[in-house]
Amino acid sequence: MxxxxxxxxxxxxxxxxxxxxxxxxxxxxxxxxxxxxxxxxxxxxxxxxxxxxxxxxxxxxxxxxxxxxxxxxxxxxxxxxxxxxxxxxxNRTRPVKNNNDVCRVCKKGGDLLLCDTCPRSFHRECAREPSIRRGKWQCKYCQRSLKVKGKSADSLAAGGATGNEPVARRSGMKPVENIVLGACVLCSCHEFSKNGFNNQTVIVCDQCEKEYHIGCLRKHNMADLKKLPKGDWFCRNDCKRINSLLKNLLSLEPETLSDDMLTFWRERLRKNNKSESDSNLDMKFVLLRGKSAARKSKKLLAQTVKIFHEGFDPIIDSTSGRDFIPSMVYGRKIWSQDFAGMLCAMLTIDSKVVTAGTLRVFDEDIAELPIVATRKSNQGKGYFQLLFTCIEKVLSSLKIKNIVLPAADDARSMWTQRFGFEMIAPDQLNELRQSCPAIMTFQGTSLLQKELVKAA
CATH class of the missing domain: 3.10.390 (SAND domain)
Incomplete structure (x- = not known):
């Protein structure tokens, strides 16, 4: 502590x-x-x-x-x-002196290396540092914030790291301690170079957020880059396809829910002895990217933040002290975690958000739904089930195979029984975390998965 x-x-x-x-x-x-x-x-x-x-x-x-x-x-x-x-x-002009007195990885004290940029401390072996050069030392979390990403050598790359260390108090969940460091998905090595352009330079796909060494891309015949490309860079054609289709979807006007969907919803309410007083609801599905949302859509994002704060305690980044929830909704960057690719899926009635979820599509294999919530006054009316149906429709149109989400123990049965999710096997979970470290996880939750499109 x-x-x-x-x-x-x-x-x-x-x-x-x-x-x-x-x-x-x-x-x-x-x-x-x-x-x-x-x-x-x-x-x-x-x-x-x-x-x-x-x-x-x-x-x-x-x-x-x-x-x-x-x-x-x-x-x-x-x-x-x-x-x-x-x-x-x-102390802005001086190194951080108030470092933790326990190791960030194993939570034990002893002879610790103190990061000169953030409050974290490490044992030499836990930091994977066989030797430390004289002068200032930065932990890997801080080093990652200096990586080069896509557009220019001056860009800072989040790199899809899960070193964000949010404190999640989601309805009583324990604080999360994400300590998995990102790595090149081809060689699994964490090392990188930030001095010029060479084989150890790391580039990040602008869709799936996976990291690659320039040399590994060349070795696996994926790309022979001579310099950092201008604009977006995609590691595969599928990532480029998904990115293009998402841009098209985000340019569309909000979609009015079909009569068939609303008829099924009303019938289900009647079976559960519930009713909706207004039979002529102007109900729409809205998909926004907070970072590029038009000014007229900002009020919907503000309503979404309010709904999330109704259901969850703040999810605080321990380094910057900022709340993750607004950053996820508005597509901002916190420390080493960049939420520019995060989308907001909402269900509105008369331009008022009643239920919403944050949604991020990585590649054709996986999408995540890390936070969902319904306005307290609208809970128990089946609105989220409508929203989730719309989300499934979008992901299926993109040919995304699976969607994952973190579920608390007391909510796991709801997701498995009502929405068709299932627990991820331990070996598959380890593989998922290695291949896609940007997935949001919270201690006290289990990652669940639902298959959307059958693998060929």
């Missing part, structure tokens, strides 16, 4: 703005709301100004004794993470 003694920065000048909203959250539930008032928190229920510890006790969790880790700002950042970000700004 990080040794950090600068929590007081939150309530000092230059910290949280006055009257900033603060919420004590436990297992996805909002226990108590207050507002920053001077050096304390003004409780919304009793109007008393309390210290963070008193605020935690007032929320009924005095025994926890971790107020700064469970009190969140309105943008989904815990007070601890907010304090870390303030400290980083204070």
């Amino acid at each position: 990080m040794i950090f003694r600068n929590h007081g920065l939150v309530f000092q000048e230059g910290g949280l703005p006055e009257k900033a909203k603060l919420t004590y959250i436990v297992r996805g539930k909002k226990m108590l709301v207050g507002y920053k008032s001077g050096s304390g928190i003004s409780c919304s229920c009793c109007k008393t100004v309390l210290s963070p510890s008193q605020f935690e006790a007032h929320a009924g969790w005095a025994s926890r004794r971790k107020p700064y880790e469970h009190i969140y700002t309105s943008n989904g950042m815990s007070l601890h993470e907010y304090a870390v970000s303030l400290k980083k700004k204070e």
